[in-house]
Amino acid sequence: MQYSDEELVERYGAGDGESFRMLVERYQDRVYHIVYGIVGNKDEAEDLSQEVFLRVYRFLHRFKGKSRFYTWLYRLTVNVCLSARRKRKNEPGKIFSLADSSKYGDDPGEIELADESFSPLKVLQNREMAETIKSAINSLSEVLKSTFVLREFEELSYEELTRVFQCSKGTIKSRLSRAREQLRRKIEPYLNGTV
Amino acid sequence: MSCKKWKKKLSSYLDNEVSSRERSKIEKHLKSCRACFNQFKQLERVHRLVQSIQPEKPRPGFYERLSERLCQKKTTLREKLVAWRYGWQLSFPGVGKIAIAVSAVLLVSVSFYIWRSATSYEVNIKVFEEEYFRSQQMNSFVGELALPVFFEIE
Structure with missing residues (x-):
């Protein structure tokens, strides 16, 4: 049951x-x-x-x-x-920081994109991209990062996020907007023609 | 509205967290503004890339490792209780224990004696004050009687 x-x-x-x-x-x-x-x-x-x-x-x-x-x-x-x-x-x-994640025994290649194909070049590119995104997410401030992670990974609604963070919907909107904009700027050089 | 303000709304638009009125305004703007449209497309790509990252999972046996930690915590608490209970015996074996008990009794007795003395002293002062005022009244009464007698003699 x-x-x-x-x-x-x-x-x-x-x-x-x-x-x-x-x-x-x-x-x-x-x-x-x-x-x-x-x-x-x-x-x-x-x-x-x-x-x-x-x-x-x-x-x-x-x-x-x-x-x-x-x-x-x-x-x-x-x-x-x-x-x-x-x-x-x-x-x-x-x-x-994720820049020195190898010090902590993390293999950067272990995060893989779901749509990875068998082409070795694509695998490499995808891994590099995954690592870049991971690094960009990690560079966000703690509050922006946790709000972004709960929204993107767990797909929590804005209403649920206000309950988790005990703040207004406006604050959630602002945090997500800032987080996404910072990420976009960080990975902008990789964005064109990747997806 | 300036592009800066529209750009701030793109994230909520992406999450479908805008009103239908706002949605149509944003869509109208995106059709007319190339820069905002490009930025929105990039935000969409970021979103898709983040979504495509495979979720990280803990190593197998997560609950078992958690149970071990829970048991450790419980044991630690139990150990603390045992230590507290038997710490007295462990810290002060034999003669030391008797010495501490005697010292404690002596300390209580002396404290009680000092407290009692202080209280009785207060009572004595009250009695003294009453005696003093009574004697003062008696003196003035005697003085009133004595004076005329004295003049009569003169």
Whole structure:
């Protein structure tokens, strides 16, 4: 039987530990993808994704069902990422950028475009493009990046984004517009004739 | 409206988050302005490229690793409770424990004695004040009687 998120939360509140497992398994990929989009590093993404679910485990009783479970979860995810980035910035010499992602053991070639063909040149071009986009996304400010990632990766509506970030629709519009414009400028030389 | 203002609306237009009235205005402008049209096409491409990036997934066994961390957290809490409970015994074995208990009793007794003394001193001052005023009244009464007698003698 497929339970809704809210039913699982309710069951967990009633002491059903298995519900927590089901929630984790339902959302682990999405949370990981969002975290990876924000931090840009696999090890950190794994660590922070687990931190998100540890917090879910601790604070799920505080979820009152006023909003959808996933907006609550994504808010938690963004908070975990932003506070981790803030801590990292305060540690001298630990500012992470995708430009030096190899230092953290990430293989730049592992992000691949879905429409990759078998032509070696195209594969190379697509990988280069993917890396360029990844790097451009990572260069955005934390707030712009998290708003952009939730919109593009999770396709959250503007209404849902206002609930996640607790701000007005105008702010969301402005953030997305700025994020896209910055990305466009960064990858403008690659845009013509690529897609 | 200047192109700068139209360009700001392109992102919302791309997400279909504009009113139908605004949509038709934007579309009308895009038909007449080459620069804005090109910028919109580029934004569309950026969107398509980002969408085409394959989602990253965690390594298999994510829940198992999470469970381990949850168990560690629980153990740590349990360990803290145990440490708190037995820390007393571990920190102060044998004679040390008795010495601390005796010191605590002495400290309480001395504090109580000092508190009691301070309270009784206050009571004594009150009694003293009452006695003093009573004696003052008595003196003035005696003085009134004595004076005429003195003059009579003179």
